[in-house]
Amino acid sequence: MKKLFLCLFIVLLFFIIPALAAADVVGRYVGGRGNNVQVRLTVSKPPPAAFIVLQHLPAGVRIEAADPKPSGFDPASSTVKWLFKHPRPGSVAITMRLSRPVSGNMLTGEIRFRHPGSGKMVSRTIR
């Protein structure tokens, strides 16, 4: 009986838990110059059905252009929003041109998605 439980535990440890943990979307700021900012997003397998990227802008900074085009802008919180639908595993980049140069430590961003395994809401800080 003990052996059976041990086997089950090993199965959980090596197969199920890593499979659930694998699904992820992470983002980081990569080299930008002056007013230009780039966020590199990496989508793990299995991908979520959709995810949201929130980019908070420092006071007095506007976004002049972005690729892909943002889904919307919330002036109250000065936040730009992107909604990515049916993403494929791999990398995707968001490039932004801001109204004035901003140092890396002034930028804060967030990724939100529902974990495809557990259905729980996950929030990741863009670093």
Next chain:
Amino acid sequence: MSSVRIDGRKIRSLRERQELTQLYLATVVEVTTDTISRWENRRYPAIKLENARKLAEALDVTVDELLEERNREPAQLSGQEIGADDQPVASSVARPGPLSRFFQQNKKMAAAVFAVALMALFVFWAGSGGNSTLIARRVLPEHAAPNMPFPVAIHIEGKRDFGSPLLIREELIGDSEATGQGEDGKRKKFGRHPRWIGKMEDGHAVFAYTVIPDKGLAEGDEIVLSGDIVTQQGRKEGKKIIGPDRIRIAPYHWADVNGDYVISDNEILMAYETYSTPEESGMDFTFLEELWLAGGYSWNKKIFFFEKTAASTGKE
């Protein structure tokens, strides 16, 4: 290869009695809908015996029941008499071949071969999966507002190698109208009887359609949904679609799960997760995205429409 003359009128009658489309038969027999139409419109068309068998299976009758009354024996026909989709064939079954003669002389051997063939057929049937291996689960929101469309998704799960065509038959009870993607890829009105014919890929398929509740429905009314999934194997009975079977009329957007007049990040992500498909064959989410970005919405009961608001103001 043999060919037989079938009774076109009987084919049409059997098909209509069972509320099957020509597309369904065409998918099962693996011919075009034009061919099915031609078979039905000719009095006694000649078709391949193999196709007659598939047709009989799809209509849940024996091949014999499909044949022309006067000709219940496989016919000997010239190529010109056979439908355009069938290859010209010449056949002769009048004289038993050497194999038949052998079995006639060795009846015990024939019985054993028959038993083995029957067993093989059973094993094949069990392996390929009858209706029992299929599960069709309906997913729909808890509430929807009058005149505002809401999505319904039927998720079909089965064995990965299940290659037979599937037919989904849904019925809506309550003043409403369903629309979805037709066989030609264009938007199609289903009325209160959404239908879908297709095959699973890797053991999975989704049939998504949209329902618009009538303006006359009042808060608290319900729309009831029922349906079944039909396969070649389980032609007669169908298998009930499981999952929620009713939706309540309420002045909230269907994606606003907690009814707070705000489409939150979690709610829009959940909507995509549950009802959208990469092929965008189901619901149009443009308006939902607008409500999410607006931050709030209200229900205008005079025009039966949701209006965007900066903050949630609720019911008018």
